[in-house]
Amino acid sequence: MKQKLELEIHQLKRKLNVMKHMKDDGDFEVLNVTDILYNELRDKEQSLREIGTLNQALIVKERKSNDELQDARKVLISTCTRGNIGVRRMGELDIRPFVEFMRKRYNDEEAEERALELCLLWEEYLKDLDWHPFKINTIDEKHHFC
Numbered sequence: 001m002k003q004k005l006e007l008e009i010h011q012l013k014r015k016l017n018v019m020k021h022m023k024d025d026g027d028f029e030v031l032n033v034t035d036i037l038y039n040e041l042r043d044k045e046q047s048l049r050e051i052g053t054l055n056q057a058l059i060v061k062e063r064k065s066n067d068e069l070q071d072a073r074k075v076l077i078s079t080c081t082r083g084n085i086g087v088r089r090m091g092e093l094d095i096r097p098f099v100e101f102m103r104k105r106y107n108d109e110e111a112e113e114r115a116l117e118l119c120l121l122w123e124e125y126l127k128d129l130d131w132h133p134f135k136i137n138t139i140d141e142k143h144h145f146c
Contacts, residue, residue: 002055005048012041055060095119 019034102111
């Protein structure tokens, strides 16, 4: 928008320079056109100043908003570092059922180790797309899941 106005102002100034040279003839029509061009030029220059003022106001507002966002970010970061946030991924197995099962067979220390091994094994099984935790029997051309 600003560039367009600057271009129009430049064109009007060129037209006015041409009219100044024609003005010497004393033609009233040329004088009227010159006055109209002067008025247009003043209007365009005023519009350009208004756009410049608006642009400056928007820049100030953007900087203020950016400062507020940075302050909020700092507060959020300082608040979040004080607490523990647990993250659990979808598809990740819970080790507690494995530990409870192993405690029935082994002492607490060994149960923890074996539960971890078993949990990791099951996680590997779950990552394998070809692994199925059931058996498929084909009887009389029908599939039966066991």
